Amino acid sequence: ETGVTQTPRHLVMGMTNKKSLKCEQHLGHNAMYWYKQSAKKPLELMFVYNFKEQTENNSVPSRFSPECPNSSHLFLHLHTLQPEDSALYLCASSPQNPGGDYEQYFGPGTRLTVT
Protein backbone atom coordinates (compact mmCIF):
# COMPACT_ATOMS: atom_id res chain seq x y z
CA GLU A 1 0.00 0.00 0.00
CA THR A 2 1.69 3.17 -1.24
CA GLY A 3 -0.91 5.74 -0.24
CA VAL A 4 -1.98 6.18 -3.86
CA THR A 5 -5.20 4.49 -4.95
CA GLN A 6 -6.58 4.10 -8.45
CA THR A 7 -10.04 3.12 -9.63
CA PRO A 8 -11.12 1.14 -11.46
CA ARG A 9 -8.36 -1.47 -11.48
CA HIS A 10 -9.60 -2.91 -14.77
CA LEU A 11 -11.61 -1.26 -17.53
CA VAL A 12 -12.86 -2.49 -20.87
CA MET A 13 -14.35 0.12 -23.16
CA GLY A 14 -15.42 0.46 -26.75
CA MET A 15 -13.93 3.07 -29.03
CA THR A 16 -17.04 5.25 -28.82
CA ASN A 17 -17.35 5.18 -25.03
CA LYS A 18 -16.46 7.86 -22.55
CA LYS A 19 -14.92 6.79 -19.27
CA SER A 20 -12.78 8.27 -16.51
CA LEU A 21 -9.90 6.98 -14.44
CA LYS A 22 -9.56 8.22 -10.89
CA CYS A 23 -6.49 8.61 -8.71
CA GLU A 24 -6.38 9.67 -5.08
CA GLN A 25 -3.35 10.17 -2.88
CA HIS A 26 -3.37 10.28 0.91
CA LEU A 27 0.20 11.49 1.34
CA GLY A 28 -0.26 15.24 1.44
CA HIS A 29 1.68 15.61 -1.80
CA ASN A 30 1.30 18.50 -4.22
CA ALA A 31 2.46 16.96 -7.49
CA MET A 32 0.61 14.25 -9.36
CA TYR A 33 1.40 12.37 -12.56
CA TRP A 34 -0.17 10.16 -15.19
CA TYR A 35 1.98 7.53 -16.91
CA LYS A 36 1.16 5.02 -19.63
CA GLN A 37 2.80 1.61 -19.79
CA SER A 38 2.16 -0.40 -22.94
CA ALA A 39 3.17 -4.01 -23.29
CA LYS A 40 6.93 -4.40 -23.62
CA LYS A 41 7.50 -0.62 -23.67
CA PRO A 42 8.91 1.73 -21.06
CA LEU A 43 6.67 3.87 -18.91
CA GLU A 44 5.75 7.07 -20.71
CA LEU A 45 5.04 10.24 -18.80
CA MET A 46 1.76 11.80 -19.95
CA PHE A 47 0.89 14.68 -17.64
CA VAL A 48 2.27 16.46 -14.58
CA TYR A 49 0.34 18.63 -12.16
CA ASN A 50 1.93 20.75 -9.45
CA PHE A 51 -0.35 22.47 -6.92
CA LYS A 52 -3.35 21.70 -9.23
CA GLU A 53 -1.73 23.38 -12.22
CA GLN A 54 -0.76 21.37 -15.27
CA THR A 55 2.95 21.83 -15.85
CA GLU A 56 3.63 19.11 -18.40
CA ASN A 57 1.72 17.65 -21.33
CA ASN A 58 3.99 15.21 -23.10
CA SER A 59 2.35 15.55 -26.53
CA VAL A 60 -0.61 13.45 -25.45
CA PRO A 61 -3.55 13.16 -27.92
CA SER A 62 -6.61 15.19 -27.01
CA ARG A 63 -8.70 12.04 -26.53
CA PHE A 64 -6.98 11.94 -23.12
CA SER A 65 -8.12 14.82 -20.93
CA PRO A 66 -6.70 15.20 -17.41
CA GLU A 67 -8.36 17.01 -14.53
CA CYS A 68 -6.90 17.91 -11.15
CA PRO A 69 -9.59 19.50 -8.93
CA ASN A 70 -7.31 19.53 -5.88
CA SER A 71 -3.89 18.28 -4.86
CA SER A 72 -5.29 14.93 -3.67
CA HIS A 73 -7.28 13.91 -6.73
CA LEU A 74 -6.40 13.38 -10.36
CA PHE A 75 -8.66 12.18 -13.15
CA LEU A 76 -8.02 11.04 -16.68
CA HIS A 77 -11.06 11.41 -18.92
CA LEU A 78 -11.10 9.11 -21.93
CA HIS A 79 -13.13 9.42 -25.13
CA THR A 80 -13.00 7.91 -28.61
CA LEU A 81 -9.95 5.85 -27.77
CA GLN A 82 -8.13 3.56 -30.18
CA PRO A 83 -7.14 -0.07 -29.61
CA GLU A 84 -3.48 1.01 -29.35
CA ASP A 85 -4.43 2.98 -26.24
CA SER A 86 -4.85 -0.30 -24.37
CA ALA A 87 -2.25 -0.21 -21.61
CA LEU A 88 -1.63 0.04 -17.88
CA TYR A 89 -2.26 3.61 -16.75
CA LEU A 90 -0.35 4.57 -13.65
CA CYS A 91 -0.84 7.50 -11.34
CA ALA A 92 1.93 8.79 -9.10
CA SER A 93 2.49 11.58 -6.62
CA SER A 94 5.45 13.37 -5.07
CA PRO A 95 5.81 16.20 -2.57
CA GLN A 96 6.13 18.75 -5.35
CA ASN A 97 7.73 19.26 -8.74
CA PRO A 98 10.28 20.55 -9.56
CA GLY A 99 12.38 18.75 -7.05
CA GLY A 100 14.69 16.09 -8.39
CA ASP A 101 15.34 14.51 -5.05
CA TYR A 102 11.73 13.58 -4.44
CA GLU A 103 10.63 10.00 -4.88
CA GLN A 104 7.40 9.32 -6.69
CA TYR A 105 4.80 7.05 -5.13
CA PHE A 106 2.88 5.02 -7.68
CA GLY A 107 -0.60 3.60 -7.51
CA PRO A 108 -1.43 0.05 -8.62
CA GLY A 109 -2.60 1.17 -12.04
CA THR A 110 -5.71 0.75 -14.17
CA ARG A 111 -5.51 -1.95 -16.83
CA LEU A 112 -7.39 -0.49 -19.81
CA THR A 113 -8.54 -2.53 -22.78
CA VAL A 114 -10.05 -0.74 -25.76
CA THR A 115 -12.17 -2.96 -28.02
Added chain:
Amino acid sequence: LAKTTQPISMDSYEGQEVNITCSHNNIATNDYITWYQQFPSQGPRFIIQGYKTKVTNEVASLFIPADRKSSTLSLPRVSLSDTAVYYCLVGDGTSGTYKYIFGTGTRLKVLA
Protein backbone atom coordinates in the same frame (compact mmCIF):
# COMPACT_ATOMS: atom_id res chain seq x y z
CA LEU B 1 17.60 14.26 -22.14
CA ALA B 2 19.77 12.07 -19.98
CA LYS B 3 19.63 8.47 -21.09
CA THR B 4 20.36 5.36 -19.16
CA THR B 5 21.67 2.03 -20.32
CA GLN B 6 21.32 -1.11 -18.26
CA PRO B 7 21.36 -4.85 -19.00
CA ILE B 8 18.09 -6.19 -20.34
CA SER B 9 18.03 -9.20 -18.05
CA MET B 10 19.94 -11.00 -15.30
CA ASP B 11 19.57 -14.31 -13.53
CA SER B 12 20.68 -15.02 -9.98
CA TYR B 13 20.22 -17.63 -7.28
CA GLU B 14 18.64 -17.16 -3.91
CA GLY B 15 21.04 -15.89 -1.28
CA GLN B 16 23.43 -14.29 -3.74
CA GLU B 17 24.31 -10.62 -3.99
CA VAL B 18 23.11 -9.01 -7.21
CA ASN B 19 24.74 -5.96 -8.75
CA ILE B 20 23.00 -4.10 -11.57
CA THR B 21 25.03 -1.42 -13.29
CA CYS B 22 23.54 1.53 -15.14
CA SER B 23 25.31 3.93 -17.50
CA HIS B 24 24.25 7.58 -17.67
CA ASN B 25 27.02 9.36 -19.52
CA ASN B 26 25.08 12.60 -20.03
CA ILE B 27 23.96 13.11 -16.45
CA ALA B 28 23.57 16.77 -15.51
CA THR B 29 25.12 18.41 -12.48
CA ASN B 30 21.86 18.66 -10.54
CA ASP B 31 20.45 15.23 -11.46
CA TYR B 32 19.85 12.54 -8.89
CA ILE B 33 20.07 8.83 -9.66
CA THR B 34 17.02 6.85 -8.63
CA TRP B 35 16.19 3.15 -8.78
CA TYR B 36 12.70 1.66 -8.87
CA GLN B 37 11.41 -1.91 -8.71
CA GLN B 38 8.33 -3.07 -10.59
CA PHE B 39 6.38 -6.31 -10.29
CA PRO B 40 3.99 -7.39 -13.09
CA SER B 41 0.78 -5.35 -13.28
CA GLN B 42 1.85 -3.08 -10.42
CA GLY B 43 3.22 0.42 -10.20
CA PRO B 44 6.96 0.93 -9.72
CA ARG B 45 8.22 1.12 -6.16
CA PHE B 46 11.07 3.37 -5.02
CA ILE B 47 14.17 1.52 -3.89
CA ILE B 48 16.94 4.04 -3.40
CA GLN B 49 18.24 7.39 -4.55
CA GLY B 50 21.65 9.03 -4.50
CA TYR B 51 23.71 11.89 -5.83
CA LYS B 52 27.29 10.70 -5.30
CA THR B 53 29.42 8.17 -3.40
CA LYS B 54 27.47 5.47 -1.57
CA VAL B 55 23.97 5.31 -0.21
CA THR B 56 22.58 2.42 1.82
CA ASN B 57 19.12 1.70 3.14
CA GLU B 58 17.38 -1.35 4.54
CA VAL B 59 16.90 -3.00 1.13
CA ALA B 60 19.80 -1.96 -1.10
CA SER B 61 23.01 -0.04 -1.62
CA LEU B 62 23.79 2.39 -4.40
CA PHE B 63 27.36 3.01 -5.51
CA ILE B 64 28.13 6.11 -7.57
CA PRO B 65 31.68 6.86 -8.76
CA ALA B 66 33.12 10.34 -8.68
CA ASP B 67 32.36 11.08 -12.35
CA ARG B 68 28.70 10.00 -11.83
CA LYS B 69 28.54 8.53 -15.33
CA SER B 70 27.38 5.20 -13.96
CA SER B 71 25.84 3.71 -10.87
CA THR B 72 25.45 0.23 -9.40
CA LEU B 73 22.48 -1.05 -7.47
CA SER B 74 23.46 -3.79 -5.05
CA LEU B 75 20.83 -6.16 -3.64
CA PRO B 76 22.23 -8.31 -0.81
CA ARG B 77 21.12 -11.92 -0.50
CA VAL B 78 18.25 -11.90 -2.97
CA SER B 79 15.18 -14.07 -2.56
CA LEU B 80 12.60 -15.34 -5.03
CA SER B 81 10.40 -12.33 -4.23
CA ASP B 82 13.05 -10.01 -5.64
CA THR B 83 12.21 -11.23 -9.14
CA ALA B 84 11.10 -8.02 -10.84
CA VAL B 85 12.11 -5.32 -13.30
CA TYR B 86 14.57 -2.76 -11.95
CA TYR B 87 14.73 0.73 -13.45
CA CYS B 88 17.62 3.15 -13.23
CA LEU B 89 16.39 6.71 -13.62
CA VAL B 90 18.08 10.01 -14.18
CA GLY B 91 15.72 12.93 -14.33
CA ASP B 92 15.43 15.75 -16.79
CA GLY B 93 14.75 19.19 -15.34
CA THR B 94 15.49 21.29 -18.41
CA SER B 95 11.84 22.28 -18.98
CA GLY B 96 11.29 23.39 -15.39
CA THR B 97 9.24 20.31 -14.55
CA TYR B 98 11.39 17.46 -13.31
CA LYS B 99 10.72 14.30 -15.32
CA TYR B 100 11.91 10.78 -14.80
CA ILE B 101 12.78 9.06 -18.05
CA PHE B 102 12.06 5.36 -17.73
CA GLY B 103 14.06 2.97 -19.90
CA THR B 104 13.36 -0.69 -20.52
CA GLY B 105 14.85 -1.68 -17.17
CA THR B 106 16.64 -4.86 -16.11
CA ARG B 107 14.52 -7.96 -15.69
CA LEU B 108 15.97 -9.84 -12.72
CA LYS B 109 15.01 -13.47 -12.27
CA VAL B 110 15.94 -15.12 -8.99
CA LEU B 111 16.17 -18.88 -9.15
CA ALA B 112 15.80 -21.35 -6.29
